[in-house]
Amino acid sequence: MPDQPSRLIAFLARHGRCQPQHRPWPRYQLEREDWVLLGHSLASNADWLLIGLWAEGGPPVARVHMALFDEEGGLPAIASLECPESSFPSVGWARPGAIRLERTIRDLHGLTPLDPVDDRPWLIHDPALPYRFLPVEGYNLHHIPVGPVHAGIIEPGHFRFTCAGETVVRLEERLGYVHKGIEQLLCGASLEQAARIVGRVSGDSAVAYALAFARAVEAATQTEAPPRAHHIRALMAELERIANHLGDIGAICNDAAFAFMHARCGELREDVLRTAEACFGHRLMMDCVVPGGVAADITEDKAARVSALVAKLHLQTKRLAKVYDQEASLQDRTVGTGALSSRLAHRFAAGGFIGRASSRTFDARVQPGYAPYDQMEFGVPMLTEGDVNARVLLRFHEIESSLSLIERLIASLPAGPVLCPLTATGAPTGAPTGNEEREGVALVEGFRGDVLVWLRLAADGKTVRRCHPRDPSWFQWPLLEAAINGNIVPDFPLCNKSFNCSYAGHDL
Numbered sequence: 001m002p003d004q005p006s007r008l009i010a011f012l013a014r015h016g017r018c019q020p021q022h023r024p025w026p027r028y029q030l031e032r033e034d035w036v037l038l039g040h041s042l043a044s045n046a047d048w049l050l051i052g053l054w055a056e057g058g059p060p061v062a063r064v065h066m067a068l069f070d071e072e073g074g075l076p077a078i079a080s081l082e083c084p085e086s087s088f089p090s091v092g093w094a095r096p097g098a099i100r101l102e103r104t105i106r107d108l109h110g111l112t113p114l115d116p117v118d119d120r121p122w123l124i125h126d127p128a129l130p131y132r133f134l135p136v137e138g139y140n141l142h143h144i145p146v147g148p149v150h151a152g153i154i155e156p157g158h159f160r161f162t163c164a165g166e167t168v169v170r171l172e173e174r175l176g177y178v179h180k181g182i183e184q185l186l187c188g189a190s191l192e193q194a195a196r197i198v199g200r201v202s203g204d205s206a207v208a209y210a211l212a213f214a215r216a217v218e219a220a221t222q223t224e225a226p227p228r229a230h231h232i233r234a235l236m237a238e239l240e241r242i243a244n245h246l247g248d249i250g251a252i253c254n255d256a257a258f259a260f261m262h263a264r265c266g267e268l269r270e271d272v273l274r275t276a277e278a279c280f281g282h283r284l285m286m287d288c289v290v291p292g293g294v295a296a297d298i299t300e301d302k303a304a305r306v307s308a309l310v311a312k313l314h315l316q317t318k319r320l321a322k323v324y325d326q327e328a329s330l331q332d333r334t335v336g337t338g339a340l341s342s343r344l345a346h347r348f349a350a351g352g353f354i355g356r357a358s359s360r361t362f363d364a365r366v367q368p369g370y371a372p373y374d375q376m377e378f379g380v381p382m383l384t385e386g387d388v389n390a391r392v393l394l395r396f397h398e399i400e401s402s403l404s405l406i407e408r409l410i411a412s413l414p415a416g417p418v419l420c421p422l423t424a425t426g427a428p429t430g431a432p433t434g435n436e437e438r439e440g441v442a443l444v445e446g447f448r449g450d451v452l453v454w455l456r457l458a459a460d461g462k463t464v465r466r467c468h469p470r471d472p473s474w475f476q477w478p479l480l481e482a483a484i485n486g487n488i489v490p491d492f493p494l495c496n497k498s499f500n501c502s503y504a505g506h507d508l
Helices: 007-015 032-044 098-109 182-186 191-198 203-221 227-255 259-280 300-326 328-334 342-347 352-356 365-369 388-411 477-484 489-499 503-507
Strands: 016-018 027-030 048-056 063-070 075-082 087-089 112-114 141-146 158-164 167-174 438-445 450-457 464-470
Touching: 007 016, 007 027, 007 032, 007 063, 007 075, 027 032, 032 048, 032 075, 032 087, 048 098, 048 450, 048 464, 063 450, 098 112, 098 477, 158 489, 167 477, 167 489, 182 191, 182 464, 191 203, 191 464, 203 227, 203 438, 203 450, 203 464, 227 259, 227 300, 227 388, 227 489, 259 300, 300 328, 300 388, 328 388, 328 489, 342 352, 342 477, 352 388, 388 489, 477 489
Parallel strands: 027 075, 087 112
Antiparallel strands: 016 027, 048 063, 063 075, 141 158, 158 167, 438 450, 450 464
16 A cells, blocks of 8 residues: 555545445445535546446445546545435546446436436336437438347347448447346355356356455455465466457457468367366366365366466467468458557556557556465556557467466465465454444456456355446447447457457346
C-alpha cells in the first residue's frame, strides 16, 4: 500500500463511510448526492476506471455497488449506494461501460437507473415487446440480421448489421439468450456449491473464475492459502491461458481460410488439455481451485510432464508465429482489419489481449497483483495497432510469457501443504463484534482479461448471501461493435473471433 491514498480513495473516504467488514479493497457507503458527485468526478477523471457495477435487490436493503480502479494510484475501491426507492442515479453517461450493466441491474433486481443513456431491457426477451434497435440514417442502407441461432457449435447471440453495400455502417448486438440465473443460484449456496457454480460461469475460464471466487472467500474470511497452492494455481491459470490462445489463433486463421494453422493450433491445444487432465484430473481443470488452496497436489512426475509440454510448445509456437508472419494471404486479411482505438479501449477499461493490443497495459497479475505473481518479475506484452493482426500477435507473445512463467513456477515450487482450512467463524478484525456478515472481492487475470468476483458471506463464513461474478466480456462486447465499423461484412468473423468474447460469462 502506498504511503498516501490515491485520489479516488481520498474522494470516497471524504464522501462515504468505510465498511470494515469488506476486504481487501475498501468499500464506502455513499449517500445519494455523493453518488451523483462521484459520477461527475468519473467524467472529469479519465484515470478512474469503472471495472464493475452490480446490485443487491434486497431484502433487507437494496443496494448498487460500483467497483473502480485508479490507474494513477494503482488501487481499486468500491462505492455503494442504498436504494430504498428502488432507483439510483445512472453513471452510464460518464462511463459507457456501465450502460449494459445498468440495464441488467434493472432486469435482474428491479432497480431503475435514473436518466439512463439506454432504457431498453437487456436480459428480458419478451416476444410481445419488439426490441428497438438503434436507428441509422443514410442512403442505400440495408440490414443483415444474424442469429441468435448460428451454424455450428456457437452460443446464441443476435447481430444486426446495417450496411452500405459490403461496408458495415453499424453493428448492434443483442445478447442475454444464455442467461442462467447465476446470481440467484448462488444466494444461500454453501461455499462448496458456490465454488462449483462460479467455476462453470464460462467453461473456457474455469480456473480464472474459480481462482477469483477462492480469493474473494479468502479475503472475506482473512485466510491465506499455502505458498505451494499459490504456485499450483498460477500453473493451472497459465495452462488455461495457453490453451485458449492456441484455440483462438487457429480459429482466426481458419476464418481467413488458412486451415493449416487451425489444424496445428488445435493439435497443440489438445496437448495442453490432455496434460491438464493427466495432472489435475480434468481437461478444463474444473473444481481444482478451491477456497483455501487447491484440491490436489502435483507430483514430481506430473511436473516433469508439464515441463516436457512447455519445451515442445516453446519450439512449436515459435514456428507457427513465423508461419503466420510470413503468410501474405493471412496478413492481407488481418492487418488493418477491425482496428480498436486506444481511446476506446481505455474508456471501456478493456482488459486482456484486447486492451493490450490497443496500448492499454493493464494486467491484474501485476496491478493490483496477487500471489504468486507479486513475487515474480515478468513483462506484459503490449501493441499499439489494435487490429486483428495485433490481437493475434499479442496472443503469441502471451503464450511465450506464460511458458516462461510455468518454467519458473515449477522450478521454484515450494514444499508444504496445498490446502488450509478457512479462518474460524467470528467477526472480521476491525469489525464490530456480533453476527456480522463479511465481504470479499478479488480481481484475477483470465485469458480474456480481468475476472471480478464479489461476495457477501453469512456470519458463519460458510454460506454465500450474495455473489456477483463479472466477466471481462462486459467491457469488450461493446468494443466489437466499434471495431467492425467501416470494415466489410466478410471480415466480421475475423473481428469477432479476434475478440472471442464470452456469451455465457456475459449473460450470467
